[in-house]
Amino acid sequence: MNKNRSFSSHRVALVACGLAVLTACGGGQGGMKLGDDQFAVEAVSVTNSLQTEQYPATIKGVQDIEIHPQVSGFIVKLCVDEGATVRRGQALFQIDPTQYKAAYDQAEAMVKSAEASLKTVSETEANKKMLHEQQIISDFEYRTAINNTLSAKAALAQAKAAFASAKQNLGFCTVTSPSDGVVGTFPYRVGALVGPSAQALTTVSQIADMYVYFSMTEKQLLELTRAGGTLKEQLEKMPAVKLQLADGSLYAEEGKIDAVSGVIDQTTGSVSMRAVFPNKQNILRSGGMANVVFPYSIDNVILIPQSATVDIQDKKFVYVLQADNTVKYTEIKVSPLDDGHRYIVTGGLKAGDKIVVEGVQSLKDGQAITPITPAEKEAKYQQALKDQSEGNLATAFQ
Numbered sequence: 495m496n497k498n499r500s501f502s503s504h505r506v507a508l509v510a511c512g513l514a515v516l517t518a519c520g521g522g523q524g525g526m527k528l529g530d531d532q533f534a535v536e537a538v539s540v541t542n543s544l545q546t547e548q549y550p551a552t553i554k555g556v557q558d559i560e561i562h563p564q565v566s567g568f569i570v571k572l573c574v575d576e577g578a579t580v581r582r583g584q585a586l587f588q589i590d591p592t593q594y595k596a597a598y599d600q601a602e603a604m605v606k607s608a609e610a611s612l613k614t615v616s617e618t619e620a621n622k623k624m625l626h627e628q629q630i631i632s633d634f635e636y637r638t639a640i641n642n643t644l645s646a647k648a649a650l651a652q653a654k655a656a657f658a659s660a661k662q663n664l665g666f667c668t669v670t671s672p673s674d675g676v677v678g679t680f681p682y683r684v685g686a687l688v689g690p691s692a693q694a695l696t697t698v699s700q701i702a703d704m705y706v707y708f709s710m711t712e713k714q715l716l717e718l719t720r721a722g723g724t725l726k727e728q729l730e731k732m733p734a735v736k737l738q739l740a741d742g743s744l745y746a747e748e749g750k751i752d753a754v755s756g757v758i759d760q761t762t763g764s765v766s767m768r769a770v771f772p773n774k775q776n777i778l779r780s781g782g783m784a785n786v787v788f789p790y791s792i793d794n795v796i797l798i799p800q801s802a803t804v805d806i807q808d809k810k811f812v813y814v815l816q817a818d819n820t821v822k823y824t825e826i827k828v829s830p831l832d833d834g835h836r837y838i839v840t841g842g843l844k845a846g847d848k849i850v851v852e853g854v855q856s857l858k859d860g861q862a863i864t865p866i867t868p869a870e871k872e873a874k875y876q877q878a879l880k881d882q883s884e885g886n887l888a889t890a891f892q
Contacts, residue, residue: 532874534852535815535865536802540845543792543838548738548785551708551769555699555780559673563589564666566689569682576679579776580671580698587695589688591667594660601653601660608650615639615646675700676776699780704773706737706749708786709764715754729754735769736787737778744787747772792829796839802851803828803837810837813857815848815865823859 571588574580622639625631671677678697682688688695729751737745749771758765769786771778803826804811810828813821826842843849850857851868866874 531862532864532866532871533850533857534868534871535848535863536851536868537846537848538796538798538839538843540794540796543795543797544789545792545838546736546787546789548787549708549710551706551737551784551786553778553780553782553784554705554707555675555701556703556705556770557673557675557700558780559675559698559700560694561586561669561671561696561698562690562692562694563587563669563688564690565589565594565663567591567593567667567687569684569686569688572680572684574677576677576696578677580675580677582671582673584671585668586671586677586698587669589667589669591664594664594667598657598660598664601657604653605650605657608646608653612643612646612650615642619643669695671698673698673700674702676779701773701776701778701780704771704778704780706769706771706784706786707766708769709759709762709766710788712758712763712765715765715767733789735789737771738785738787739777740783745771745777745784747774749786792838795829796843796845797836798826798839798843798849799836799851800834802849802854804854812843813850813854813859814843815850815863818862819865820860820862821850821857 567589569587570590573585573588580586619639619642622631622636626633626636675698678699680696681693682695732751734748734750736748739745749769751767751769753768755766798812802812804813809825811823811825814824816822824842826837827840829838829840848865850863850865852871857863
């Protein structure tokens with residue numbers, strides 16, 4: 495019984511030791527080579543690559559409307575809270591209407607008085623006309639009656655205008671939203687004295703759609719618009735863009751570039767551009783910061799895995815397989831743009847070259863190797879793991 499237990503313990507120890515040795519040899523997905531001279535090799539080819547570039551951007555509402563009162567007075571009520579979503583015509587603030595209600599009542603009374611006066615002089619004019627036709631009164635007296643009627647009509651019109659103004663001012667005591675949108679901050683609270691010339695009461699931002707402003711260099715813009723055509727046609731051909739939010743996440747909706755500045759900034763050499771993003775969930779807020787993610791395609795390039803390169807003093811090298819199965823230490827040039835997994839090779843390699851893609855840290859220039867494909871390497875690795883797990887130590891390290 496003790497012998498069996500001892501044998502099992504030795505077996506587990508050997509398996510653990512084998513795993514440790516396998517890992518120490520640089521194995522698995524991190525670049526293991528199986529066998530002393532076996533390395534995974536791939537032939538490079540020319541392909542097309544979809545890349546992205548990011549541009550710092552500022553988010554703005556389609557329209558940010560400053561809300562100013564049109565009459566002076568004390569705020570007596572805040573009808574909504576900061577950050578509230580409002581509809582066009584919805585009440586935002588209430589200004590003390592006392593003096594404006596008094597002016598309204600007075601103007602209304604003046605209209606009624608003017609209407610009564612007009613009625614009196616109109617009846618007088620009708621009576622004078624009849625007497626004038628009977629030659630009982632003079633032309634002057636009849637003309638005076640006509641002029642009195644005209645004056646009464648003018649007085650009524652004046653009274654109605656004053657009434658309309660008073661009614662409007664009374665209505666201005668309720669400050670309403672001029673559009674659908676989201677309310678900003680409130681610099682004034684209940685009891686504050688406000689007026690048309692004072693600081694804005696708040697801002698209402700239309701955020702159903704959002705403008706995102708960013709800039710790119712003149713050279714980059716030329717590459718996008720080199721095909722020619724009208725500006726409208728060029729904008730329609732531009733690809734949809736994405737938005738990386740402040741927390742690093744990508745905004746779910748895509749945007750469309752709809753405007754390009756016609757003036758190049760002489761200081762920075764950049765061109766201002768604008769994209770429109772839908773904002774149905776009200777996630778984007780005016781004044782926010784983000785990055786516009788701009789996609790573009792690079793044709794006829796060579797892509798290699800980053801695991802195939804060796805970095806020395808800001809230079810990158812690969813091991814190119816020769817006809818005699820030796821490797822040549824070769825410097826390459828790569829684009830500064832990459833996706834974190836692959837490099838875009840701009841020089842040093844040509845289509846058809848075979849390079850070692852894993853385990854390159856243990857290679858030397860001129861070293862002879864046994865090339866295998868990445869698929870063969872993976873198959874041997876998985877088989878080694880299986881042999882170890884099953885205790886086949888005799889075959890696990892072949």
